[in-house]
Structures are given as C-alpha cells and as structure tokens.
Amino acid sequence: MESIQAFFFSNQLLIWLLVFAVLLGFQVISNVPTVLHTPLMSGANAISGIVIIGAILLIRQTEPNDYFALSLGFIGIILGMINVVGGFAVTGRMLEMFKKKKKA
Amino acid sequence: MSVNFIADLGYLIGALAFVVGLGKLSSPDTAKRGNQWAAMGMGIAILASLVYPLETTYNNFIWIFGGMLIGAIIGWIVAKRIQMTAMPQLVSLFNGFGGACAVLLGFIELFPLTTSTIAFPSGGLLIIILTIIIGAISFTGSMLAWAKLDGRVNDKNVTFGGHKYLNLFLLVVLIGLSILLLIQNNTAPSWVIYGLLALALVYGVSFVAPIGGADMPVVISLLNSLTGLSAAAAGLIYDNQIMLIGGILVGASGTILTVLMCQAMNRSLLNVIAGGFGSTGKSIAASDLGQVKEITINDTAILLYYSDSVVFIPGYGLAVAQAQKAVKELDDLLEANGVEVRYAIHPVAGRMPGHMNVLLAEADVPYPKLLDLEDANAALPNTDVVVIVGANDVVNPAAETDPGSPIYGMPVLQAWNAKHSIVLKRSMSVGYAGIQNPLFFGDKNKMLFGDAKDTMQKLISEVKSL
Numbered sequence: 237m238e239s240i241q242a243f244f245f246s247n248q249l250l251i252w253l254l255v256f257a258v259l260l261g262f263q264v265i266s267n268v269p270t271v272l273h274t275p276l277m278s279g280a281n282a283i284s285g286i287v288i289i290g291a292i293l294l295i296r297q298t299e300p301n302d303y304f305a306l307s308l309g310f311i312g313i314i315l316g317m318i319n320v321v322g323g324f325a326v327t328g329r330m331l332e333m334f335k336k337k338k339k340a
Numbered sequence: 341m342s343v344n345f346i347a348d349l350g351y352l353i354g355a356l357a358f359v360v361g362l363g364k365l366s367s368p369d370t371a372k373r374g375n376q377w378a379a380m381g382m383g384i385a386i387l388a389s390l391v392y393p394l395e396t397t398y399n400n401f402i403w404i405f406g407g408m409l410i411g412a413i414i415g416w417i418v419a420k421r422i423q424m425t426a427m428p429q430l431v432s433l434f435n436g437f438g439g440a441c442a443v444l445l446g447f448i449e450l451f452p453l454t455t456s457t458i459a460f461p462s463g464g465l466l467i468i469i470l471t472i473i474i475g476a477i478s479f480t481g482s483m484l485a486w487a488k489l490d491g492r493v494n495d496k497n498v499t500f501g502g503h504k505y506l507n508l509f510l511l512v513v514l515i516g517l518s519i520l521l522l523i524q525n526n527t528a529p530s531w532v533i534y535g536l537l538a539l540a541l542v543y544g545v546s547f548v549a550p551i552g553g554a555d556m557p558v559v560i561s562l563l564n565s566l567t568g569l570s571a572a573a574a575g576l577i578y579d580n581q582i583m584l585i586g587g588i589l590v591g592a593s594g595t596i597l598t599v600l601m602c603q604a605m606n607r608s609l610l611n612v613i614a615g616g617f618g619s620t621g622k623s624i625a626a627s628d629l630g631q632v633k634e635i636t637i638n639d640t641a642i643l644l645y646y647s648d649s650v651v652f653i654p655g656y657g658l659a660v661a662q663a664q665k666a667v668k669e670l671d672d673l674l675e676a677n678g679v680e681v682r683y684a685i686h687p688v689a690g691r692m693p694g695h696m697n698v699l700l701a702e703a704d705v706p707y708p709k710l711l712d713l714e715d716a717n718a719a720l721p722n723t724d725v726v727v728i729v730g731a732n733d734v735v736n737p738a739a740e741t742d743p744g745s746p747i748y749g750m751p752v753l754q755a756w757n758a759k760h761s762i763v764l765k766r767s768m769s770v771g772y773a774g775i776q777n778p779l780f781f782g783d784k785n786k787m788l789f790g791d792a793k794d795t796m797q798k799l800i801s802e803v804k805s806l
Contacts, residue, residue, distance in 0.1 A: 243463070250584075257585050261592025264359060268366040268798045270685055270712045271701075273597060273694025276365045278431050279375050280593040281564050283358055286382065286586035289389045290445045290578050291407075295400050296390075299683035305448050306400060310407045312444040315412025315437040318418070322434050324379040325419035330427070331372040333701040 275330050282323025288316030342395055350388030351582040358586050359379025362593060366705060373639070387584050424702040428692040429489040432560060435567050436482030442475030442570035443537075449577055450533055459525040467576045470517050473540045474569035480544030482563050488552055489691055495552035503550040504614045510543045529711035551612060554733065556691040558601045558612045565594025597693050604687035604713075606739075606749040609628055629778055632768065635786035637795070640762055641802035644670075646722035649680040651716065654696045656688050657730015657765070657792055666796035668703035668730065673803045682709050684716030684726075684753050686734035717754050726758040730792050732771030737778050747773050761785045764792050776797055 244251065268276050291312035298305045358381045364374025390404070415434075422430050449468050453460060460468075487493040517536045521528050551559050568590025575583025602609050635643075644650055652667060671681045683705065689696045697710060711719060720726065728735055735755040738745040755761050756779050763780055765787060770776060779785055788795055 249766075253584065254588065255580065257588040258592055259361075260359060261589045262588075262596060264363045264636055265366055265593045265596050268596075269368065270687055270694055271368060271697045271707045271710055272366065272371055273600075274373070274427065274431075274692060274698045275371055275694070276593060277561060277564055277597055277693055278427075278434075278588045279365050279378055280362065280440070280568065281431055281435050283362075283378055283382070283586050284435070284567040284571050284590040284667070285441075286385065286583050287441045287445065287567075287574050289580060289583050290384055290571075291441060292386065292389045292404055292576045292577050293392070293394065293580065294445060294448060296398065297394055297396050298398060298400060300398050300400060301513040304451070306403055308444050308448050310403050312441040312498075313404060313407030314411040314414070315444075316441040317408050318415040318436040319434050319441065320382055320415065321412045322415030322430075324375060324382070325416055326422065326427075326430060326434075327375045328372070328379075328697055329419065329422075330701070331375055332501075333424075333698075333704075334371065334707060335367060339677050 246254035250319045262309060271334070275327050275334070278323060278330065282327060284318055285316050287322060288313060291316055341473060343391055347388040349390040350384050351580070354381040354385035354388065355582045355585040357384065357591055358582075358648055362589055365680075371680070372801070385586075389580075398480055399765060416590040421697075424698060425659055426490070427698055428556065428560065428690075428695060429486050431692060432482045432486040432489060432563070435560075435564055436486065438481050439475045439478030439482060439563075439570055442471055442574050443479055443541075443565070444474035445574050445577070446475060447537060450724060452613045453526050453528070454530040454533060456526045459527075462525075464577070465522060465525065467573055469521065469536070471573040471577060472537060472569055473514065473518070473543075474496045474573060475539065476540035477544040478549060478563050478566040478570055481548040481559075481566070482544075484545050484548045485556065485563060488548075489556065498545075499550040499552075503546070505548050507550075510539065510546055514543055517710075520748055532581040545683060550614070553613050554688060554691075555605075557688050557693045557695070558598055558605075558609070560692045561594050561597035561601055562609075563594075565598060565785060568592075568594055584605050599695055602687055604751065605747075606751065609651050620715060629781040632780050632787050633785070635788055636734060637788070637798045637802050640786075640788055641799050641806060643725055643760060644674055644679070644727070644799070645677055645803055645806050647679055649682070650674060650725045650727060651682050651684050651711070651720065651721045651758065652685045653686070653716075653726060653728045653731050653755060654700070655731025655734060656695075657684075657732075659690055659695065659699055659730075661730065661792035661794075663796050664703040664705075664795035666793050666800065668700070670796055670800050670803065671705065673800065674703065682711055682719065684711050684713075684720070686713060686731070686753055689734055699787075713751055713753065717757075720754050721757040723758040724760065726755045726761040728755060728762065728763045728765075729766060729796075732765075732777055733773045735777070735779055736771075736773075736775070737782075738775065741778075745775060747775065755779060756782055756784070759784065762788055764788050764790070764795050766791065 293311040361374045361378030364370040572587025739747045739750045739752045
C-alpha cells in the first residue's frame with residue numbers, strides 16, 4: 237500500500253492526464269455514425285503512428301557508433317512513417333469520395 | 341523564448357489538434373477537415389520532437405530524415421494506388437507497422453539490460469515490457485489479419501479444436517516470463533528477454549488465428565486499439581505526453597468501435613476472441629424449411645422497375661464480387677423511373693467497421709441514401725422490394741424467433757417485412773455462422789442465383805430494354 241501511495245503522489249499529474257484522456261477519447265467518438273466507421277478507424281490508425289516520436293527521440297540520443305540501435309530505430313522510423321503518411325493519405329482519399337457525392 | 345518552451349508548446353498544440361480532428365471525424369460534414377487537423381497535429385508533433393532539447397544529443401539526423409523520407413514515399417504511394425476493395429487489408433497492414441515500431445523501441449530499450457551492471461527501475465522495466473508485449477500482439481496479429489483479408493491464409497488452416505487453450509497457455513507463460521524478468525532484472529539470463537520477445541510475437545499470431553470471417557470487424561478494431569495502447573506505453577518510456585495522449589485517444593476510439601461491433605452481433609468480446617460461433621444451438625435442417633422459389637432476371641427487372649421503393653442490403657458477397665458500381669448503375673436506372681432506392685447497412689456487414697459504406701461511397705452512392713439498422717427496419721415494412729446482395733446472417737429471422745439459433749439475439753435487418761425480397765446468391769450455401777436462413781424459404785422471397793456482379797449487369801441490360 238505504501239508504495240502504491242508513493243507512486244500515486246509522485247505521478248499525480250500523469251494519472252490525471254491518463255484518466256481524462258480516456259474519458260475525452262470516449263466522449264469525442266461516442267456518437268460516430270456507421271458511415272464514418274472506416275474513416276474514423278483509419279484516421280485513428282494514422283494517429284497511432286505517433287509512436288514514431290519515440291523512435292526520433294531514441295535515435296537523437298543514440299551514440300553515432302551504436303549501429304544496432306541506429307539501424308533498428310531507422311527501421312522503426314520507416315514503419316512509423318508508413319503508418320502515419322499512408323494512414324492519413326488513405327483516410328483523405330476515402331473522405332474525398334464521401335464528399336464528392338454530397339454535391340452530386 | 342527557449343527551444344524547450346516552443347517544443348513543449350508544439351506537443352500541446354499537436355495533442356489538441358488530435359482531439360479536434362477525432363471530434364470532427366465523427367460527423368460526415370466535417371470529417372475531411374478532421375483528418376487534416378489530425379495530420380497537422382502529427383506534423384507539429386514530429387517537428388517538436390526534432391528540436392526538443394535532450395540531455396545527450398547526437399541527433400543523427402541523417403538516419404532520421406532518411407527513414408522518414410523512405411517511409412513517407414512508401415506510405416504515400418501505397419495509399420494512392422490501393423484499390424478501395426482492398427481497404428480492410430491495408431488498414432490492417434498500416435496498423436501492424438505502428439505496432440512493429442513500438443516493439444522495436446521496446447526492444448532497443450530493453451536490450452542494454454543484458455549487459456547492464458545496474459538494475460532498471462521496476463516501473464520503467466514494466467512499461468518497456470508492456471510496450472513490447474502489446475506492440476508485438478498488434479504487429480503479428482495485424483499481419484495475420486492482413487493475410488486473412490487478402491485471401492492468402494484460409495481461416496481453417498491456422499486454427500484447431502482447442503486453440504483457445506493454447507492461447508491461454510501462451511498468455512500464462514508470457515506473464516510468467518514478464519514477472520521473472522521484473523524480479524531478476526539485470527541478473528536475468530538473456531534468453532528471458534529473447535524468449536519474451538519471441539513469445540509475444542507468436543502470441544499475436546495465435547491470438548488472431550481462430551478469429552475470422554464475419555468477426556474480422558471486431559478483430560481489426562481491437563488491433564487498432566492495441567496499437568494505440570502500445571504507442572501510449574512507449575510514451576511512458578520517453579515521458580512524452582503527446583505519445584501518451586495520442587495513443588490513449590486511439591485506444592479509446594478502437595475500444596468504442598470494438599464494443600459497437602460486438603453489440604451489433606450480440607456477442608461478448610471474449611466469445612469472439614474464443615473464435616467462431618459456439619456449436620451449442622441446434623440449427624434447423626434445410627429439409628424442414630420447404631422449397632426455395634427462384635426468379636428469372638426478366639421478372640426481377642420488371643418487379644424492380646415498376647415498384648415505388650427498393651432497398652438494397654449489401655453484404656460481404658458484394659465486396660467479393662466487386663459489384664458496388666453495378667448496383668449503383670441499376671440504382672440510377674431505377675431512380676430515373678421514379679423508384680426510391682435506398683441501402684440498408686448492417687453494422688457488421690463486410691470485413692471491417694463501415695466496410696459497405698466505403699464501397700458504396702466509391703461507387704458514388706450519396707451517403708443520405710444509406711440507412712443504418714434502426715432507420716432501415718423502420719423503413720422496410722413500407723418497402724416494395726428488398727434486394728439482398730451477398731448478405732446472409734444479417735437478414736436471418738432466426739436471430740429473432742429461434743432461441744436455439746447461435747445468432748439468437750443479434751440485431752438483424754428485418755428484410756421479411758418488405759412486400760417482396762430477392763436474394764442474390766451464388767448457391768444455397770450457409771453464411772459465416774453456418775446456419776440455414778428461413779428467410780430464403782419464406783413465401784415472399786425469391787432466389788436469384790449467380791455471381792452478384794454478373795447478375796447485376798444482366799439486370800441492368802434487362803431494365804434498359806424495358
């Protein structure tokens with residue numbers, strides 16, 4: 237119990253952030269109509285590419301001769317970037333189709 | 341102003357843009373801007389991470405920009421070239437890449453432990469382990485989902501009777517290894533680390549293996565949610581708020597979609613994960629249901645052309661036959677004759693959430709013509725003809741009338757309430773749930789056998805000649 241308390245006190249801001257982010261996430265997306273299920277999923281999928289930030293920070297701190305970390309991080313950046321760029325581009329393409337027909 | 345301040349402000353603005361973007365993505369009129377907001381948020385966040393002051397900075401920008409350029413080019417080209425019918429596969433594939441990125445990060449962070457003389461803090465180690473496990477499940481799980489959706493892997497070939505026990509066993513060993521690593525910390529033999537990584541990757545495959553067919557919408561949204569969570573866990577490693585917020589938002593949206601998909605099938609998530617429909621229910625034999633009545637192309641064309649209202653109910657068969665454009669062409673011909681044409685979309689029709697909507701959007705069907713489950717069921721009693729294109733279980737009346745049916749309780753489209761129903765189907769084979777559909781044998785129903793696209797094209801030329 238002691239250690240849990242200590243953890244709570246030292247990470248209070250983080251815990252608040254987590255709780256509110258979860259609530260906010262549910263709130264923002266709770267009433268999405270069926271027609272947007274795929275674009276929402278695909279857009280959210282692109283946002284999950286935010287993990288690329290971790291790869292960038294990691295490489296920036298890696299010693300230039302640590303080729304093991306550099307090359308794995310490099311692959312991580314490629315994969316993350318495919319996720320981000322591909323995800324947003326394909327979502328945009330999908331929504332473009334939804335838009336076109338509204339005028340028609 | 342310090343660089344630190346600007347970078348932190350960038351993260352904050354990026355996170356806000358994600359929230360605004362997701363919010364706008366929830367409404368058809370603002371969705372396109374929502375996507376742009378989210379993309380802009382990502383751009384700002386990436387810029388901020390490039391300038392963010394770090395304790396030890398080597399930068400290595402050549403590696404970073406090289407990787408970003410390669411990834412961006414691949415992602416862009418694939419996204420622009422892909423066929424809309426291949427969308428479920430593509431979403432899975434991209435999703436898996438995000439998970440893979442998280443695994444790599446976790447592994448790079450964990451690897452120094454093998455030679456470290458000092459122990460990692462337990463909290464930090466736990467977060468790294470979580471990043472690896474969640475990321476690995478999302479990575480290999482998405483890859484298998486991609487292979488299944490792309491038709492490269494047959495559901496039956498990757499699963500077996502007691503698969504859920506194997507999965508349970510793998511999960512227990514995975515947790516056991518994690519606890520061992522947490523306790524032994526830097527004194528743990530290196531096989532524990534490699535074992536953990538390997539097992540997490542294997543578990544992802546094994547986890548998705550027994551789930552397939554019509555349950556794919558649940559799996560895809562669940563994997564999407566897991567990738568978000570792995571990004572959030574990685575955010576904890578780097579003490580980075582925007583990774584945490586972005587990851588949690590994705591986790592939440594994926595969870596909502598997963599729950600929606602489960603509700604649309606009236607099944608629990610556990611039931612879906614365990615794989616397939618239970619064989620507890622006694623299904624009705626085809627012989628008890630009587631004879632089905634067939635209808636000719638010519639009669640169908642006449643029936644459709646001279647009715648007041650027609651509702652199409654598309655299913656996965658429409659996607660397989662790629663018949664969406666043919667359906668739209670028929671729709672135009674009918675509308676020109678004053679027939680009111682609409683579409684009834686079941687939430688789990690197809691292989692990903694909203695699959696039918698995307699296909700019909702590609703064929704330029706305006707989205708106000710698409711009715712969701714509730715509106716469709718309200719409209720069906722006043723509908724002259726329902727045309728069911730490659731759907732089966734989602735129009736099965738047994739879900740409402742037969743408590744012994746495995747799909748009993750699942751909300752379905754009440755096609756039997758329309759004055760006539762016509763079913764476009766290749767054969768009398770059963771749907772994913774493996775049960776007969778009494779609708780097909782009803783008095784008001786007629787069967788039109790053949791490939792959906794082929795049949796549609798014949799109907800089009802028939803209607804034109806009327």
